Amino acid sequence: MTEQQQMDLRRxxxxxxxxxxxxxxxxxxxxxxxxxxxxDAWRDLRRNPxxxxxxxLGLSFLLMALVPQLFARGxxxxxxxxxxxxxxxxxxxxxxxxxxxxxxxxxxxxxARNSLIIGLLAVAVVLVLGVVxxxxxxxxxxxxxxxxxxxxxIFYALPLILGALVVLRSGILGRGVVAVAIALAAFGWMTxxxxxxxxxxxxxxxxxxxxxxxxxxxxxxILVRHxxxxxxxxxxxxxxxxxxVLIAAEATLTFLGVGLQRPAISWGLQIENxxxxxxxxxxxxxxxxxxxxxxxxxxxxxxxxxxxxxxxxQRA
Amino acid sequence: MGRYIARRLLxxxxxxxxxxxxxxxxxxxxxGDPIRALGGERPLSPAxxxxxxxxxxxxxxxxxxxxxxxxxxxxxxxxxxxxxREVSETITQRLxxxxxxxxxxxxxxxxxxxIAGVLAGIRRNGFLDNLVLVxxxxxxxxxxxxxxxxxxxxxxxxxxxxxxxxxxxxWLSYVLPGLVLASGSLAYVARLTRTSIAENLRADYVRTAxxxxxxxxxxxxxxxxxxxxxxxxxxxxxxxxxxMGGAIVTETVFNLPGIGRAVFDSVQAQEGAVVxxxxxxxxxxxxxxxxxxxxxxxxxxxxIRYD
Amino acid sequence: xxxxxxxxxxxxxxxxxxxxxxxxxxxxxRTRSGVVNAVNGISYSLAEGQTLxxxxxxxxxxxxxxxxxxxxxxxxxxxxxxxxxxxxxxxxLTQSPEEQRKVRGPGISxxxxxxxxxxxxxxxxxxxxxxxxxxxRGTSKRDAKKHAVELMDRVRIPGAASRVDDFPHQFxxxxxxxxxIAMAIALDPRVLIADEPTTALxxxxxxQVMDLLKDLQRDTGMGLVLITHDLGVVNEVADDVAVxxxxxxxxxxxxxxxxxxxxxxxxxxxxNSVPQVExxxxxxxxxxxxxxxxxxxxxxxxxxxxxxxxxxGADAAPGRECATDxxxxxxxxxxxxxxxxxxxxxxxx
Numbered sequence: 001m002t003e004q005q006q007m008d009l010r011r012x013x014x015x016x017x018x019x020x021x022x023x024x025x026x027x028x029x030x031x032x033x034x035x036x037x038x039x040d041a042w043r044d045l046r047r048n049p050x051x052x053x054x055x056x057l058g059l060s061f062l063l064m065a066l067v068p069q070l071f072a073r074g075x076x077x078x079x080x081x082x083x084x085x086x087x088x089x090x091x092x093x094x095x096x097x098x099x100x101x102x103x104x105x106x107x108x109x110x111x112a113r114n115s116l117i118i119g120l121l122a123v124a125v126v127l128v129l130g131v132v133x134x135x136x137x138x139x140x141x142x143x144x145x146x147x148x149x150x151x152x153x154i155f156y157a158l159p160l161i162l163g164a165l166v167v168l169r170s171g172i173l174g175r176g177v178v179a180v181a182i183a184l185a186a187f188g189w190m191t192x193x194x195x196x197x198x199x200x201x202x203x204x205x206x207x208x209x210x211x212x213x214x215x216x217x218x219x220x221x222i223l224v225r226h227x228x229x230x231x232x233x234x235x236x237x238x239x240x241x242x243x244x245v246l247i248a249a250e251a252t253l254t255f256l257g258v259g260l261q262r263p264a265i266s267w268g269l270q271i272e273n274x275x276x277x278x279x280x281x282x283x284x285x286x287x288x289x290x291x292x293x294x295x296x297x298x299x300x301x302x303x304x305x306x307x308x309x310x311x312x313x314q315r316a
Numbered sequence: 317m318g319r320y321i322a323r324r325l326l327x328x329x330x331x332x333x334x335x336x337x338x339x340x341x342x343x344x345x346x347x348g349d350p351i352r353a354l355g356g357e358r359p360l361s362p363a364x365x366x367x368x369x370x371x372x373x374x375x376x377x378x379x380x381x382x383x384x385x386x387x388x389x390x391x392x393x394x395x396x397x398x399x400x401r402e403v404s405e406t407i408t409q410r411l412x413x414x415x416x417x418x419x420x421x422x423x424x425x426x427x428x429x430x431i432a433g434v435l436a437g438i439r440r441n442g443f444l445d446n447l448v449l450v451x452x453x454x455x456x457x458x459x460x461x462x463x464x465x466x467x468x469x470x471x472x473x474x475x476x477x478x479x480x481x482x483x484x485x486x487w488l489s490y491v492l493p494g495l496v497l498a499s500g501s502l503a504y505v506a507r508l509t510r511t512s513i514a515e516n517l518r519a520d521y522v523r524t525a526x527x528x529x530x531x532x533x534x535x536x537x538x539x540x541x542x543x544x545x546x547x548x549x550x551x552x553x554x555x556x557x558x559x560m561g562g563a564i565v566t567e568t569v570f571n572l573p574g575i576g577r578a579v580f581d582s583v584q585a586q587e588g589a590v591v592x593x594x595x596x597x598x599x600x601x602x603x604x605x606x607x608x609x610x611x612x613x614x615x616x617x618x619x620i621r622y623d
Numbered sequence: 624x625x626x627x628x629x630x631x632x633x634x635x636x637x638x639x640x641x642x643x644x645x646x647x648x649x650x651x652x653r654t655r656s657g658v659v660n661a662v663n664g665i666s667y668s669l670a671e672g673q674t675l676x677x678x679x680x681x682x683x684x685x686x687x688x689x690x691x692x693x694x695x696x697x698x699x700x701x702x703x704x705x706x707x708x709x710x711x712x713x714x715x716l717t718q719s720p721e722e723q724r725k726v727r728g729p730g731i732s733x734x735x736x737x738x739x740x741x742x743x744x745x746x747x748x749x750x751x752x753x754x755x756x757x758x759x760r761g762t763s764k765r766d767a768k769k770h771a772v773e774l775m776d777r778v779r780i781p782g783a784a785s786r787v788d789d790f791p792h793q794f795x796x797x798x799x800x801x802x803x804i805a806m807a808i809a810l811d812p813r814v815l816i817a818d819e820p821t822t823a824l825x826x827x828x829x830x831q832v833m834d835l836l837k838d839l840q841r842d843t844g845m846g847l848v849l850i851t852h853d854l855g856v857v858n859e860v861a862d863d864v865a866v867x868x869x870x871x872x873x874x875x876x877x878x879x880x881x882x883x884x885x886x887x888x889x890x891x892x893x894x895n896s897v898p899q900v901e902x903x904x905x906x907x908x909x910x911x912x913x914x915x916x917x918x919x920x921x922x923x924x925x926x927x928x929x930x931x932x933x934x935x936g937a938d939a940a941p942g943r944e945c946a947t948d949x950x951x952x953x954x955x956x957x958x959x960x961x962x963x964x965x966x967x968x969x970x971x972x
Binding site: 159162167248278 | 330335339342343454466583584599
Binding site: 542619 | 693695724725727733735758792806
């Protein structure tokens with residue numbers, strides 16, 4: 001390892017660890033210890049109330065995105081009557097009505113689908129970018145690592161919202177669900193890359209990889225069979241938390257006017273509309289905010305619980 | 317140490333150039349023709365349009381435009397916006413607002429975060445520990461957007477303690493946005509402090525300190541806190557860099573005329589020169605404070621030496 | 624150095640008056656997965672100038688008992704459930720935490736196995752040594768540093784005056800352990816507990832550190848409790864030895880007696896498992912089986928599952944069945960105690 005690499009690695013671990021707390025290299029997955037790591041983790045997880053709260057919230061959100069009719073109490077989000085404009089919540093209409101006089105519960109419930117699609121799509125792109133770039137940089141090292149690490153630094157220096165804002169405003173990608181997801185992923189993959197890279201470098205120099213190499217395993221085989229499985233635990237934790245973070249970022253971009261546009265149904269749009277009516281009809285901001293928060297919370301709680309369960313340092 | 321800093325500074329140059337070029341290229345791709353938009357209802361004469369395009373180098377290839385921009389930048393010229401206002405003037409006017417917001421946010425996260433983390437870490441699994449754990453999870457789960465509205469609605473409108481927008485009431489105007497901006501880092505500082513203290517309390521040298529018969533306050537204060545706060549202090553240092561980069565959402569929601577708000581407005585108005593100028597500054601802050609943190613590490617932890 | 628009379632050594636501690644007496648000490652760890660019985664009723668006493676070695680494998684309770692004496696057990700999970708620790712005749716366990724604290728340092732002090740992790744990495748060694756004077760005697764910062772230099776000289780750290788501001792990581796392993804020792808003897812303690820002081824060091828450095836400890840003991844007359852699993856170290860420096868197994872003392876006597884002719888099968892096993900110069904060419908015999916699980920200590924004699932001399936069922940004498948009857952620590956021959964039903968056989972008397 002060159003001096004520069006070591007320095008990068010230390011920084012990567014600090015920064016990646018700041019996000020997941022899992023930057024310390026784990027053991028070989030093929031050994032019994034690793035199996036018991038997952039076994040122990042599941043036992044810990046089952047006992048953690050935060051995990052169950054997160055899982056229940058997450059499942060409700062998933063169900064809401066797949067079959068919104070289940071939650072909308074028979075109302076159609078597009079069936080609006082201006083005479084109902086801004087009505088407060090009632091026994092009949094739990095979330096009241098929005099400015100156009102549409103049933104607000106139905107609207108909020110139907111907003112889940114776009115959030116979920118964008119969250120999952122963006123995180124998938126983040127994973128692909130992070131794993132590919134991180135694995136290449138960590139495994140091949142030398143100038144390629146230097147180049148890719150500097151590239152990562154460049155993106156890292158730009159805040160997620162700012163980068164996505166400029167990309168979306170430029171109109172290169174359009175303004176749809178896919179565009180928002182890609183814009184978010186383009187400025188959100190760096191931590192995943194650093195996680196994978198530091199894992200790869202740590203595992204690459206371990207004895208069992210040296211043994212595999214001595215027995216004639218090819219580079220590709222070593223990378224795919226021995227090194228990447230080790231990065232699974234931290235990347236899994238990171239991914240879970242990141243879905244929540246990306247969903248929140250989508251709502252923010254839409255709120256700022258560069259994300260989804262009408263007639264799409266989105267929590268960000270609902271919050272943006274309600275903002276000016278905060279004094280007279282606070283429920284218009286309250287309900288989408290609440291559901292958005294619970295959704296983000298679901299992923300962060302699950303990720304947190306997962307990290308505690310997978311982090312051997314937490315075990316007494 | 318000097319050599320290390322010099323090397324790190326050299327390494328920041330490609331990052332600085334790369335990031336500003338990236339933004340430059342994206343801004344270049346912004347749709348529409350800002351010059352025509354400037355004229356409004358009454359179209360500008362072709363001669364004027366041509367002159368403006370020439371002045372802003374709009375007809376050169378991207379790389380040439382960028383090279384000219386960097387050339388000017390090195391001479392201290394950040395260019396002007398389409399209305400002829402100096403970008404550097406915009407920055408000098410907006411930066412103090414962002415600076416004040418940063419000071420308030422850092423003060424909040426440092427004081428509350430460290431106190432909460434210490435209380436939680438010393439009695440692990442106690443009531444305060446669980447309170448800090450649960451509340452920090454809740455806080456990081458609330459999107460900053462939502463938190464801003466909650467703060468405005470509850471502390472601003474219901475209780476009327478703080479102004480909910482603008483900067484007309486001096487430092488008081490910065491309390492709500494500072495609180496909202498600090499929330500995520502606050503939760504993280506609390507957790508980091510907690511974990512760090514709980515780990516250090518089990519360290520061998522703390523056992524030694526007890527075996528030496530030191531009073532409890534010395535064992536905790538000098539032998540546990542001093543070591544535990546190293547990662548916390550360095551995190552806060554790096555966070556200054558992030559916050560100085562302006563908080564687009566917070567400044568927009570609270571209507572604070574800082575550089576975050578300026579960059580948002582400029583993206584909307586397709587003011588390329590302003591966007592690139594401010595983003596370059598943000599990236600500089602980010603990189604600079606990261607470097608400061610690395611140096612700080614060596615100062616705080618005698619085991620780390622960069623030579 | 625003259626060894627104390629072996630008879631008085633075991634029964635009263637030594638020819639001198641005891642400074643430290645441990646009386647039927649019990650320590651357990653209460654964890655989520657159950658109670659671990661780390662120390663199960665050990666007693667010994669230590670006189671001024673005496674060196675008592677506590678010998679045992681890891682998990683035998685030797686370090687836990689030492690930490691209990693120092694009052695630095697992590698509690699929870701550790702709880703002292705019974706017994707007494709008498710320092711100069713007063714029971715430390717009945718004293719207030721503040722009174723206990725004042726004993727640590729000037730009364731009893733301790734050095735640990737891993738000096739690198741036991742010294743605080745962010746303070747200079749001079750500061751950490753000087754802290755003893757500042758905390759216990761209110762010495763000024765400047766005088767404390769002067770004392771630190773004197774002490775570093777005394778433990779033979781070369782160039783003490785120039786190294787007093789260095790940090791622990793800048794010293795070699797042996798020098799770091801000397802810093803620990805300097806810290807521990809700073810206030811002339813009556814008792815020094817050394818927990819595996821040389822285990823982490825190179826063999827040549829080990830000897831230097833042990834010599835230093837012996838010299839310091841001769842100069843100050845302090846009692847030394849030496850916790851170790853190294854038979855060689857015991858043989859060289861200790862007067863008496865107590866062998867621990869599963870949280871109990873299973874044999875006790877002078878080093879010459881115990882090593883010359885063990886009275887407990889476990890001690891015997893230890894002797895046979897180390898190479899000896901005199902018995903060149905002979906085969907080493909490791910003790911079979913695993914060290915006991917302290918959460919489930921075997922019934923009867925805790926050593927019986929691994930014991931080659933055990934007598935079970937009808938083979939056993941009445942009341943001396945190894946798997947059911949717990950053997951008490953008893954006087955086997957003058958100057959020797961052992962906790963085995965069949966010690967006389969082991970001794971061959």
